[in-house]
Amino acid sequence: MTDRSEAAASLPAEALKRLRELEGGPGVAPLFTSDLSVNEFLLVEDAGFEPLGLVLGSSIYHVGLQVVRWTASQELDVLTRAMYHARELAMARMEAEAAELGADGIVGVRLDIQFYEWGNNLAEFLAIGTAVRSRNGGSWKAPGGRPFTSDLTGQDFWTLLQTGNRPLALVIGNCVYHVAHRTTAQAMATSMRNVELPNFTQALYTARELAMERMQAEARQVQAAGVVGLQIREANHIWGHHAIEFLAIGTAVDRFRERGSVPRPRLVLTLDD
Numbered sequence: 001m002t003d004r005s006e007a008a009a010s011l012p013a014e015a016l017k018r019l020r021e022l023e024g025g026p027g028v029a030p031l032f033t034s035d036l037s038v039n040e041f042l043l044v045e046d047a048g049f050e051p052l053g054l055v056l057g058s059s060i061y062h063v064g065l066q067v068v069r070w071t072a073s074q075e076l077d078v079l080t081r082a083m084y085h086a087r088e089l090a091m092a093r094m095e096a097e098a099a100e101l102g103a104d105g106i107v108g109v110r111l112d113i114q115f116y117e118w119g120n121n122l123a124e125f126l127a128i129g130t131a132v133r134s135r136n137g138g139s140w141k142a143p144g145g146r147p148f149t150s151d152l153t154g155q156d157f158w159t160l161l162q163t164g165n166r167p168l169a170l171v172i173g174n175c176v177y178h179v180a181h182r183t184t185a186q187a188m189a190t191s192m193r194n195v196e197l198p199n200f201t202q203a204l205y206t207a208r209e210l211a212m213e214r215m216q217a218e219a220r221q222v223q224a225a226g227v228v229g230l231q232i233r234e235a236n237h238i239w240g241h242h243a244i245e246f247l248a249i250g251t252a253v254d255r256f257r258e259r260g261s262v263p264r265p266r267l268v269l270t271l272d273d
Contacts, residue, residue: 010093010096011093011096011097011100015097016100019053019097019100019101022052022053022101023101032050032051032052032053033051033053033054034051034053034054034130035054035108035128035129035130036051036107036108036130036154037154039154039155040108040153040154040155040157041154042154043154043155043157043158044107044130044132044154044157044158046158047157047158047161047162048134048135048136048161049104049107049132049133049134049135050132050133050135051130051131051132052098052101052102052103052130052131052132052133053097053101053130053131054128054129054130054131055094055095055097055098055101055103055106055128055129055130055131056093056094056097056126056127056128056129057089057090057091057092057093057094057095057096057097057126057127057128058090058093058124058125058126058127059086059087059089059090059093059124059125060122060123060124060125061082061085061086061089061122061123061124061125062082062119062121062122063079063082063083063086063121063122063123064078064079064082064121068178069180071180072178072180073177073178073179073180073199073202073203073206074177074178075175075176075177075178075207075210076176076177076178076243077176079176079239079243079245080174080175080176080245083174083176083245083247084172084174086123086125087111087125087127087172087174089125090111090125090126090127091109091111091127091149091170093127094106094109094127094128094129094149095146095147095149097131098131098147099146099147101131101133102133103131103132103133103147104132104133104134104140104141104147104148105131105132105140105141105142105147105148105149105150105167106129106130106131106132106147106148106149106150107129107130107132107150107152107154107157107167108129108130108150108151108152108153108154109127109128109129109149109150109151109170110126110127110128110129110151111125111126111127111151111172111249112125112126112128113125113126113235113237114126115237115238120238121238123237123238129149129151131147140166142168142169142222143168143222143223146169148166148167148168148169149167149169149170149251150167150169150170150251151170151229151249151250151251152167152228152229152251156228156229160228160253164255164256164257165225165253165254165255165256166253166254166255166256167251167252167253168222168223168224168251168252168253168254169218169219169222169224169251169252170249170250170251170252171215171218171219171222171224171227171249171250171251171252172214172215172218172247172248172249173210173211173212173213173214173215173216173217173218173247173248174211174214174245174246174247174248175207175208175210175211175214175245175246176239176243176244176245176246177203177204177206177207177210177243177244177245177246178242178243179200179203179204179242179243179244180199180203180242204244207244207246208232208246208248210246211232211246211247211248212232212248214248215227215230215248215249215250218252219252222252223254224252224253224254225253225254225255226252226253227250227251227252227253228250228251228253229250229251230248230249230250231248231249231250232246232247232248233246233247233249234246234247235247
């Protein structure tokens with residue numbers, strides 16, 4: 001895991017200036033920014049939270065190379081570690097920005113990857129979300145005093161709180177896996193038949209399981225009761241068809257009060273153009 005104090009120290013001066021401007025000052029009212037939709041904004045406020053500002057973290061990372069056997073299915077551990085560490089750096093800087101604003105957490109977190117023309121193995125990892133703070137006080141931060149993080153929408157965040165649960169952390173697990181190529185003889189032997197390809201099946205199955213297992217380990221580290229909104233994303237990125245990253249991502253949650261009835265929101269109406 002990335003050291004959060006190092007992440008705070010690595011924030012650029014321009015980011016700190018922007019965050020200070022959001023907080024306002026003598027004769028200047030505070031100003032919030034957000035990527036929440038109008039409905040999401042209203043429901044986050046209805047849940048007792050106020051948006052403080054859009055926070056982000058970025059890391060431009062060189063993803064190393066790894067030599068593999070053409071006919072062997074195996075995890076590409078160099079690439080797995082690179083993709084995981086780069087996301088951790090971006091998320092840590094996003095959390096550091098939220099901490100600068102005095103936030104309790106971050107909602108609507110998105111993790112994006114962009115590849116640039118500067119080099120075949122250079123990518124920017126971006127984490128972005130809206131920092132929020134409880135209007136009613138209380139303890140909402142994740143273990144260790146970090147702001148909670150969640151990729152839930154404003155609507156899902158509202159519903160989660162009404163059912164007596166709270167978000168703890170956005171948890172991820174990943175695995176970059178090389179799926180073995182078939183030999184010419186193997187391809188010819190099955191070209192005219194409907195038949196399962198067990199080597200391919202097992203390779204993809206194993207890679208997904210590794211990603212899921214690592215995500216569950218992160219959830220246990222924050223003492224979560226479960227993970228909601230779980231997704232398994234798959235992408236080749238720049239590696240070609242036989243190298244695939246499997247990313248398991250979701251919001252770790254815990255119960256903070258007994259389950260009650262879910263009240264209807266007071267206001268969810270918006271006007272379309």
